[in-house]
Amino acid sequence: MRWTLKPQPDTSKVKQLAKELSIDTTLARILVQRGIETFDEAKHFFRPSLSDLHDPFLMKDMELAVQRIETAITNNENILVFGDYDVDGTTAVSLLSSYLKTIHPNIATYIPDRYEEGYGVSFQGIDFAEDNGFSLIIALDCGIKAIDKVDYATKKGIDFIICDHHKPGNEIPKAVAVLNPKQIDCNYPYDELCGCGVGFKLIQALASKRNQTIEDLIPYLDLVATAIAADIVPMTGENRVLAYHGLQVINSQPRNGIKAIIHQLQKKELTITDVVFIIAPRINAAGRMKHGNYAVELLTEMGFDSAVEFASAIEKFNSDRKELDRAITQEALLQIENNNEQENYTTVVFDESWHKGVIGIVASRLTETYYRPTLVFTKSGEKLAASARSVKGFDVYNALEQCSEFIEQFGGHKYAAGLTLLPEQYQNFKNKFEEVVKTTIDKNLLTPEITIDAEIDLSEITPKFFRIIQQMAPFGPQNMKPVFTTTAVRDNGYGKQVGADNSHLKLNIIYGSDQKTYNAIGFGLGDKITSAQNDFDIAYTLDENTWNGYTSIQLMLKDLK
Structure with missing residues (x-):
């Protein structure tokens, strides 16, 4: 280690803050290190208020998104709420669909199958929308790179609204509206929202048109807090406000799905760490082991008894997931040893029999063991699919960009990404990735800090x-x-x-x-x-x-x- x-921050600032807050200088120093230098900033930090949330209409295309949804409601159109199968995606779908159902009856949800369709917007999902008379798809936690999919939908007369937070490519899909604060030309004041957070800004905008206030949306914050915790986004700005108030909902009046997960626990009050290690893995387990629909059904279930049934099914998925993840991690560690790759700058392993649903967890485990940028591959149809994890301070997304000649498709963040490639490109990719990391990483980053x-x-x-x-x-x-x-x-x-x-x-x-x-x-x-x-x-x-x-x-x- x-x-x-x-x-160490400016001593005069530390002394001034310590005096204003009547706290010792150690605590004042910690606050100044975190950018909190005045009494007013400390007040906002220690008492996060929902009134600190930004106007949702500051987000690029928000007005267009709201207009299109209002038109769909007026014309009695069918709306399909589409989202990724992980915690951020399933909570976002649960949040938006349950809000829309309070104002419009023709709402359905769609979570792609991790194994049949893979990550993000899928052609099968669009075909489903066409076959079932949906004229508007709202995609959450995915879609920012779905240029061909959005074109495909447009040709079928289906409109798209995209709510995403992943890094955009050079080209943006030609959707009716694209809500993503990471777009270069979006002037929204906070760009670290998760997918569910972007979905929350959309319902905030819709609610404001109905004379509803932020108080009316508090019951949805348990979902937002769960997504913020699970997606490991910065706990600053709006995320801090939403997580703070969302935790209060989780601990006082959670929806039945979350209540069903936590009702067997002995804990009186859950922290954000409990959300990360108790609630999130169970919601994730549905998409990993069976289908993300289970998670949405759990999180939108109105009856407690039914929610308990969904929760017990998900509990079984979660224990199966744990066993798989343990077994595959052991196999992967053995593979690294047998190939004598312990001294590499990267950890890249592959076995076609590994379960696609747990390779992300295995990648995290290997990163803990060898502390290297890590990729775990498995077979997915005719291609290979991988989950990538990185070490603190190293941008694995940028490294993958430099290997793009060997990759079919990839997306993600600085520390976690996913990709697919053709089997014949595996060795070329592995060599190139090792070379890129070896020549660009600061060697200090290979020791945990x-x-x-x-x-x-x-x-x-x-x-x-x-x-x-x-x-x-x-x-x-x-x-x-x-x-x-x-x-x-x-x-x-x-x-x-x-x-x-x-x-x-x-x-x-x-x-x-x-x-x-x-x-x-x-x-x-x-x-x-x-x-x-x-x-x-x-x-x-x-x-x-x-x-x-x-x-x-x-x-x-x-x-x-």
């Missing part, structure tokens, strides 16, 4: 200090949970390996002249027990631990040396 201390917000004394960790850290949630990219470091600490001699396979580390850290003890746990750090024999340094975050009815602050170790 590389430990990198964040650059812990970014540290501040070096502190453990005595600074008071209940008030911890309470303010908690109020910085929800955490996510660009607003991560603060990481601290403390040097020259000691274990009291009772430190031990814990967990079924001794993979975790539990320490009782003593520090300072008063020899006060602090509980610490390091998940996956069991083999670091030898580093805890004498004085050592720790990198950690803070959390609460409740044991036997007593709650205390616990150090969550990220590394020690």
